[in-house]
Amino acid sequence: xxxxxxxxxxxxxxxxxxxxxxxxxxxxxxxxxxxxxxxxxxxxxxxxxxxxxxxxxxxxxxxxxxxxxxxxxxxxxxxxxxxxxxxxxxxxxxxxxxxxxxxxxxxxxxxxxxxxxxxxxxxxxxxxxxxxxxxxxxxxxxxxxxxxxxxxxxxxxxxxxxxxxxxxxxxxxxxxxxxxxxxxxxxxxxxxxxxxxxxxxxxxxxxxxxxxxxxxxxxxxxxxxxxxxxxxxxxxxxxxxxxxxxxxxxxxxxxxxxxxxxxxxxxxxxxxxxxxxxxxxxxxxxxxxxxxxxxxxxxxxxxxxxxxxxxxxxxxxxxx
Amino acid sequence: xxxxxxxxxxxxxxxxxxxxxxxxxxxxxxxxxxxxxxxxxxxxxxxxxxxxxxxxxxxxxxxxxxxxxxxxxxxxxxxxxxxxxxxxxxxxxxxxxxxxxxxxxxxxxxxxxxxxxxxxxxxxxxxxxxxxxxxxxxxxxxxxxxxxxxxxxxxxxxxxxxxxxxxxxxxxxxxxxxxxxxxxxxxxxxxxxxxxx
Numbered sequence: 177x178x179x180x181x182x183x184x185x186x187x188x189x190x191x192x193x194x195x196x197x198x199x200x201x202x203x204x205x206x207x208x209x210x211x212x213x214x215x216x217x218x219x220x221x222x223x224x225x226x227x228x229x230x231x232x233x234x235x236x237x238x239x240x241x242x243x244x245x246x247x248x249x250x251x252x253x254x255x256x257x258x259x260x261x262x263x264x265x266x267x268x269x270x271x272x273x274x275x276x277x278x279x280x281x282x283x284x285x286x287x288x289x290x291x292x293x294x295x296x297x298x299x300x301x302x303x304x305x306x307x308x309x310x311x312x313x314x315x316x317x318x319x320x321x322x323x324x325x326x327x328x329x330x331x332x333x334x335x336x337x338x339x340x341x342x343x344x345x346x347x348x349x350x351x352x353x354x355x356x357x358x359x360x361x362x363x364x365x366x367x368x369x370x371x372x373x374x375x376x377x378x379x380x381x382x383x384x385x386x387x388x389x390x391x392x393x394x395x396x397x398x399x400x401x402x403x404x405x406x407x408x409x410x411x412x413x414x415x416x417x418x419x420x421x422x423x424x425x426x427x428x429x430x431x432x433x434x435x436x437x438x439x440x441x442x443x444x445x446x447x448x449x450x451x452x453x454x455x456x457x458x459x460x461x462x463x464x465x466x467x468x469x470x471x472x473x474x475x476x477x478x479x480x481x482x483x484x485x486x487x488x489x490x491x492x493x494x495x496x
Numbered sequence: 497x498x499x500x501x502x503x504x505x506x507x508x509x510x511x512x513x514x515x516x517x518x519x520x521x522x523x524x525x526x527x528x529x530x531x532x533x534x535x536x537x538x539x540x541x542x543x544x545x546x547x548x549x550x551x552x553x554x555x556x557x558x559x560x561x562x563x564x565x566x567x568x569x570x571x572x573x574x575x576x577x578x579x580x581x582x583x584x585x586x587x588x589x590x591x592x593x594x595x596x597x598x599x600x601x602x603x604x605x606x607x608x609x610x611x612x613x614x615x616x617x618x619x620x621x622x623x624x625x626x627x628x629x630x631x632x633x634x635x636x637x638x639x640x641x642x643x644x645x646x647x648x649x650x651x652x653x654x655x656x657x658x659x660x661x662x663x664x665x666x667x668x669x670x671x672x673x674x675x676x677x678x679x680x681x682x683x684x685x686x687x688x689x690x691x692x693x
Contacts (some may be wrong), residue, residue: 224661226668227677280656282648282679285614289577290533293649299530341536341552350530350569358530367649368656 180207187392195392196400199378200269201407210403217407221279221371228281232364236298236336237323238413242420244311245438245491251481255448256437257456258484258493259426259474261419263383264442265401267465267472268415270376275340277366277410288363294340296364296410299349302332302357309352312420312439313337334361338417345421348428364410371408383471422464426474430455438491445491448478508589514542515582521563522575531569537577549574583612587682588646590619594638594686598631618683621676625690641685648681 186195194210201217202208222229261267268274277294288295303309310331318324324333339346349358385393404412419442426444427433432455435446446452456476465472477493485492518540526532540549548557551570558566566574586608593600600619608615626634655661667687669675676683 220662224656224665278653278656280652280661282652286528287532287576289580290536290573291538291649292536295533297530297533339533344534346530346533350534353530355526355529355531355568355572360528360530360533365649367652368661 180205180209182207187396192392192395193399193402196382196396196398197403199382199396200374200400201372201403203375203378211406214403214406217371221408224279225281228283228364231283232281232296232410233408236296236409237318237334238336238409239313239417239420240315240317240413241416241441242312242423242439243315243441243490245486246311246436247486249435249437249447251437251447251484254481256479256481256484257444257446257448257452258477258479259444259456259459260477261422261442261464262473262475263386263397263471264419264422264464265415266379266383266397267463268418269374269401270379271464271466271472272376273466274418275342276370276372277408277414278368279371280366280368281410282365282367284363284365286362287360288365290339290341290344290346292341294338294343294366294414296336296338296366297346297360298334298336298362298364300334300359300361301353302330303353305329305331307331307352307357309349309358312352312424313349336413338414343418343421345417345424348421348424366410371411372404380467380469380471383469387470419464426459426462430459438486440490440492445484447481508585508592511542512582512585512589514544515540515578515585518542518547518560518563519575519578519582521560522571522578523564524575526568526572526575527579528576529572531572532576533573534569535573537573540574540577540581542578547574549577579611583615584646584648584681586612586615587680588643590615590682591638591641591643591685594622594634595641595643596635598633598635598638614678615680615682618676618678618680618686621683622686625670625686638686638689641689643685646681646685648679648684651681651684652679 183195183198186198197210197214198208202210202213205213222233225232275294287297301309305326305328313335314324314331319326324331324335326332337345337349382393382397386397401415404415423439423442423444427436430452432446432452435449435452436444437447438445459474460476462474463472479493483493535551538550540547546557546559547563548555550556563571563574590600590604593604605616605619626637667676667679667684670687670691676687
């Protein structure tokens with residue numbers, strides 16, 4: 177028999193993922209079961225979108241978290257700056273200035289014009305494997321799963337990328353892909369109320385507890401956003417791609433593109449040069465959450481290049 | 497008594513023609529390229545000699561014969577919005593015909609066959625739904641619908657904020673006589689008219 181528990185009971189049982197779900201997405205229920213609650217919400221969206229649900233929830237390959245290392249940038253004997261967004265996903269969720277995908281989805285053939293509406297563009301591409309588009313927008317796991325094909329020098333397939341006037345990711349796609357390398361085959365636009373009514377106070381409380389050293393809060397905060405993927409993949413990937421957009425804007429607005437050596441989901445690594453030596457001071461003032469708190473701001477670390485580990489796909493600090 | 501001149505009707509057709517004129521100036525191969533969504537193009541006004549529009553908040557004016565001198569990414573975005581605007585106007589025109597005549601003329605249907613096959617299909621679906629009803633009955637059914645300056649995004653955004661949306665919404669299967677396959681201004685207004693919403 178399926179048992180409904182309270183948030184505190186789940187915390188006690190060290191089921192932080194579900195407890196976090198309760199804090200963020202099911203705070204109106206005293207007793208709940210995260211899996212059933214998530215599936216109920218998913219079912220509602222499915223009923224509302226009989227024509228698009230199968231595609232948006234199952235078939236489309238979305239551009240996921242950004243993970244790459246650019247081996248062409250010389251970093252030997254250089255200093256490296258690491259900028260890491262504090263609680264990136266929760267920061268996106270609590271920022272009311274960022275619209276989230278609505279519950280109703282409309283399908284359009286070809287490219288729907290860019291507007292304030294959230295739009296998901298399905299881009300058919302064929303480019304060189306070294307193209308920055310591949311680094312920024314494609315996930316190596318998709319290649320493994322054969323959703324994207326490659327012959328070693330070219331890479332091709334279709335990928336879903338969100339865009340709107342205030343989150344113009346296609347501007348960057350267009351920067352990387354030549355006109356003949358990318359075609360928009362269809363578009364989905366999102367309307368109506370957003371899928372989840374996220375209560376800011378719940379996230380902020382968790383974040384503040386985490387900052388005060390609560391391990392439980394940290395676990396809840398980190399593990400809870402993954403549930404969004406089960407409830408509604410477009411909402412989850414909009415969050416993931418907004419972080420990608422935020423990183424891209426940070427890099428291009430501060431002219432760091434030539435010194436960027438890698439990205440790890442919500443974290444940037446670039447080599448320090450005379451020109452960008454002090455840029456981090458400006459970047460540290462930015463906040464993804466739009467709140468007067470450290471949530472959503474960049475944490476900063478400068479390390480010698482010996483202190484980072486790189487391989488073909490990723491870059492991380494030796495000491496984590 | 498003098499016959500009333502329905503000025504807006506001619507104006508709409510003229511607007512469609514002017515948009516077509518601008519569309520024909522742009523390389524059709526640019527359609528659906530990624531660059532076609534690089535800029536947000538708004539408020540396009542296709543006049544006698546030139547086209548004015550807002551590109552990412554900046555007012556722009558260009559003569560028809562100079563459109564091809566624009567950067568490809570701008571032409572591409574402009575082509576995309578021009579096509580969308582024309583599609584919207586054609587939907588309004590189709591609704592207007594149902595409202596005023598209770599039927600859609602074969603000339604109009606022929607004119608959209610090539611460039612707006614989706615709308616042609618939507619018209620077929622509506623004709624199927626209204627069946628053999630007389631034009632006067634269809635005219636009555638559509639008499640209260642809105643035919644001017646509607647944005648499908650705004651319309652559905654408002655509709656899907658209703659609390660009982662799910663119980664009310666059966667757009668893709670209205671009644672027992674089939675449904676619509678494509679949601680747009682034309683089908684959504686027709687749906688509302690048929691459902692009496």
